[in-house]
Amino acid sequence: MLSVNGIHTFYGLSHILFDVSLTVSQGEIVGLLGRNGAGKSTTMRSIMGLTPPRQGTITFKAEPITRQKAFLLVRRGIAYVPDDRRVFADLSVDDNLEITFRRNEDWNKERVYDLFPVLGEIKSRRGGNLSGGEQQMLAVGRALMSSPELLLLDEPTEGLAPLIVRDLEKQILKLRETGISILLSEQNVKSALKLISRVYVIDNGRIRFEGSLADFEANEEIKKKYLMI
Amino acid sequence: MEFLSSICPPEILCQILVGLSRMTILFIVASGLTLILGVLRIPNIAHGSLYMIGAFVAFSVSKWFGGGTTGFWMAVVLAPFAVALLSLVVERGIFAHLYEREHLMLLLLTFSFALILGDLVKVVWGGEYRTVQLPGSFKGPIPVESLPIPIYNIFLVIIGPFVALGLWFFTNKTKIGKISRAAAVDREMVGAVGINVSWVFAIVFVIGCFLAGMGGALVSPIVNITLGMDHTLIMEAFLIVIMGGLGNVWGALLGALIFGLTQSLGILIWPQFGIVFPYAAAVTVLLFRPTGLLKSTW
Ligand SMILES: Nc1ncnc2c1ncn2[C@@H]1O[C@H](COP(=O)(O)OP(=O)(O)OP(=O)(O)O)[C@@H](O)[C@H]1O
Ligand SMILES: [Mg+2]
Numbered sequence: 465m466l467s468v469n470g471i472h473t474f475y476g477l478s479h480i481l482f483d484v485s486l487t488v489s490q491g492e493i494v495g496l497l498g499r500n501g502a503g504k505s506t507t508m509r510s511i512m513g514l515t516p517p518r519q520g521t522i523t524f525k526a527e528p529i530t531r532q533k534a535f536l537l538v539r540r541g542i543a544y545v546p547d548d549r550r551v552f553a554d555l556s557v558d559d560n561l562e563i564t565f566r567r568n569e570d571w572n573k574e575r576v577y578d579l580f581p582v583l584g585e586i587k588s589r590r591g592g593n594l595s596g597g598e599q600q601m602l603a604v605g606r607a608l609m610s611s612p613e614l615l616l617l618d619e620p621t622e623g624l625a626p627l628i629v630r631d632l633e634k635q636i637l638k639l640r641e642t643g644i645s646i647l648l649s650e651q652n653v654k655s656a657l658k659l660i661s662r663v664y665v666i667d668n669g670r671i672r673f674e675g676s677l678a679d680f681e682a683n684e685e686i687k688k689k690y691l692m693i
Numbered sequence: 694m695e696f697l698s699s700i701c702p703p704e705i706l707c708q709i710l711v712g713l714s715r716m717t718i719l720f721i722v723a724s725g726l727t728l729i730l731g732v733l734r735i736p737n738i739a740h741g742s743l744y745m746i747g748a749f750v751a752f753s754v755s756k757w758f759g760g761g762t763t764g765f766w767m768a769v770v771l772a773p774f775a776v777a778l779l780s781l782v783v784e785r786g787i788f789a790h791l792y793e794r795e796h797l798m799l800l801l802l803t804f805s806f807a808l809i810l811g812d813l814v815k816v817v818w819g820g821e822y823r824t825v826q827l828p829g830s831f832k833g834p835i836p837v838e839s840l841p842i843p844i845y846n847i848f849l850v851i852i853g854p855f856v857a858l859g860l861w862f863f864t865n866k867t868k869i870g871k872i873s874r875a876a877a878v879d880r881e882m883v884g885a886v887g888i889n890v891s892w893v894f895a896i897v898f899v900i901g902c903f904l905a906g907m908g909g910a911l912v913s914p915i916v917n918i919t920l921g922m923d924h925t926l927i928m929e930a931f932l933i934v935i936m937g938g939l940g941n942v943w944g945a946l947l948g949a950l951i952f953g954l955t956q957s958l959g960i961l962i963w964p965q966f967g968i969v970f971p972y973a974a975a976v977t978v979l980l981f982r983p984t985g986l987l988k989s990t991w
Contacts (some may be wrong), residue, residue: 512885538887550882552875563872565887610887 465490465645466511466542466614471520473510480506481517481669488614488645493636495660496649497691503669504649505547508618511647512544513537524614538565543612547619547649549603553592557583560591560602561609570611579635580605597628604635615639615646621655629655653691657681665690707840708957714846716953717853718912722926723933723945724860725904731940731990732877732897733792738803740905741927742810743776747909748918749814750775752823755913762828769910776906777899784898789891807923815920823918831914849911853946856904860942863900873897877940877990932975938985947986951978 466488473481481503488494498504509515511522516531523529529537534544552560561573577584580601586594594602600620607615620636621629629652636659640646650656663680665673667690673683680686687693726740751772755764783806791799831845864870872893876883884890916922933952937944952971959970978986 514881514885534881534884535887535889538885544885546882546885550879552879552882554874554878555871559871560875563868563875563883563886563888567887606886 465525466647467523468511469521471510471517471522473506473515473517475515481510484671486664486671488647490645491643492662493640493646493648493660495656495663496647496666497653497656497663498666499651499691502666504666505618507666508544508616508649512542512616538610539567541567541613542616543607543610544616545603545607545618545620547622549599551591551594551599551602553590555591556588557591557602558587560606564606564609566609567611571608576605576608579638597624600624600632613645615644617646617648619649619651621650621652633658653693703840705961707842708961710840710846710850711842712954712957714849715957716949717849718908719929719933719953720853720946720949721856721904721911722908723930723949724856724942725901726930727934727937727940727942727945729898729901730934732873733894734796735788735799735803736796738800738927739806739810740930741923742807743780743902743905744909744926745814745923746779746810747772747776747906748913748922749818749823751910751913752825752918755825760826765826765828765914768825768913772910773903773906777903780902781895781899784895788898789895792894811920811923820920825913827914845914852911857946864942869893869896936975936978936985938987938989940990941987944985944987
C-alpha cells in the first residue's frame with residue numbers, strides 16, 4: 465500500500481534521512497521505533513509531503529506520490545497525526561473535525577465521538593483548552609474524518625499518562641479492525657509492541673533493523689543498541 | 694432629543710457623527726487589511742490603492758448611469774465587486790506563488806503594487822478631482838436637531854455594524870471562515886487535513902480587497918476623489934490595525950472608533966492641530982499595549 469524507497473531528506477543543509485526505505489501493507493500496523501532525534505517525525509513529514517525528500521521515491525497504492533502536496537495526499541487517502549498534535553487552538557473540538565476534508569461518508573463526527581466519547585462531551589471547547597490526552601484524541605479523530613486508508617501516527621503516546629496511553633491503545637486496536645493501515649512511530653516501545661505486527665528501527669536517520677515482531681523481540685542487540693531496552 | 698441637546702451642543706453632536714461615519718470608512722478598509730494580514734500574513738500596502746480604485750470606479754459607474762440615485766447605488770454596489778475582481782487576478786497571478794516568502798519581500802512587493810496601481814489610476818482617470826453625487830434623499834441635513842451635515846453620515850454609521858456582523862458571521866459561522874482562522878495560525882496543518890490552502894487564501898484576499906473597494910465606494914460622495922487619497926488612508930488603516938491587534942477584526946473596529954473619534958473631536962479642541970490627536974491616541978495605546986488592544990493572531 466505504502467512504499468518508501470531510498471529517500472534522503474534534508475532540513476536546509478542538514479542531511480537528516482539517509483536512504484530510508486519501508487513498506488506498509490493493507491491493514492497492518494507497522495512500527496517505526498527510534499530514540500529522540502532518530503528521524504521518525506522526519507520520515508512521517510517526508511511521506512506527507514511536508515518536508516519532501518530530495519532523493520528517492522514514495523508510492524501509495526502503486527502510484528507515485530513523491531513531493532506531492534499534503535492536501536492532495538489526504539484526498540488520496542493518507543492522514544497525518546503529527547507528534548505535537550497541532551489541533552487548531554482557536555477552533556472548537558467540533559470545528560476541528562468539521563473543517564477536515566472528507567473523502568467519503570465512512571467517517572463522520574458521530575463516529576469519531578463514538579470512538580472517543582470524551583470528545584463528545586467537550587464538543588464546544590476550544591482546541592487550545594484541551595488536556596494533552598484530549599488533544600491527542602482530537603488529532604486522531606480529525607485525521608479519521610478524511611476516512612483515510614493509511615494513517616501516519618507520530619508518537620501518539622508522547623507525554624500522556626499511562627492510563628490514557630492504555631485507552632489510546634485500545635482505540636488504535638479498534639481502528640485496526642476496520643482495516644485501516646497505520647504507520648506508527650514510537651519511542652515507547654512497550655506500548656508500540658502491543659499494537660504492531662512489523663518493526664523498523666531507525667537511528668541517526670538510517671533504518672537499522674526491519675523484521676517481524678518476533679524477530680525484533682528476539683534481537684537483544686538491536687534493542688539495546690538503538691532503543692536502550 | 695431635547696435632552697440630548699441639553700447635555701451635548703449640536704456642534705459636538707455633529708463632530709461625533711462625523712467622527713463615527715469617518716470611523717465606519719476606516720473600519721471597513723482596516724478590517725479588510727487586518728483580515729489579509731491575519732490569515733495570509735501579507736502586510737498589503739496596496740490596500741490603500743484598492744480603496745482609491747474603489748472610489749474612482751464608483752465615480753465612473755455613477756457617471757455611466759447618469760449620476761443621481763441610480764448612479765449612486767450602482768456605484769456603491771458595483772465598485773467593490775470590480776475591486777474584488779482585480780484583486781482576484783492579482784492574487785492568482787502573482788501573490789499565490791509568493792506566500793512562502795519573507796514578510797519583508799512581501800512588504801516590498803505590495804509596495805511596488807501600490808505604485809503600479811497608483812500609476813494605473815493616473816492613466817485611466819487622470820489627475821483631476823472627481824466627485825460622486827449624493828442622491829437627493831441623502832443630501833439634506835439631519836432632521837432631528839437639524840444638524841448641518843448630510844443624512845448620508847447616518848447611513849454610513851448604520852452600515853458599519855452590518856459589515857462587522859457580516860465579518861463575524863464569515864469568520865465564525867462559515868466553513869471557509871473557520872478554515873481561515875485555523876490557517877492564520879497553522880497553515881501547514883490545514884493543508885495536512887486535506888484543504889487546499891491556496892484557494893482559501895484567495896477567497897480571504899478577495900474579501901479583504903472587496904472591503905477596501907467598499908470603503909472607497911462609500912467615501913466617494915463625501916470626499917474629493919483624487920490621486921494620493923490612498924497614501925493617508927493606508928497609513929491610518931495600518932495604525933488602526935496595529936492599535937487593534939494584528940489580524941483581529943474587532944480590534945480594527947475598536948481602533949477605527951478611537952481613531953475616528955479622536956480625529957473629529959480633536960478638531961473641536963484644538964482646530965489647527967486636530968490631526969495630531971488620533972496619532973497621539975495611537976501612541977498612547979501602543980505605549981500601554983504594544984501588541985494592540987485585542988489579541989493579535991501573529
Ligand atoms: N526543522 C528542523 N530543522 C533542522 N533540523 C531538524 C528540524 N526538525 C528536526 N531536525 C533534526 O532532525 C533530526 C531528526 O528529527 P526528528 O524530529 O525526525 O526525530 P524524531 O525521531 O521524531 O525524534 P522525537 O522522538 O524527539 O520526536 C534531529 O537531529 C533534529 O534535530
Ligand atoms: Mg518526533
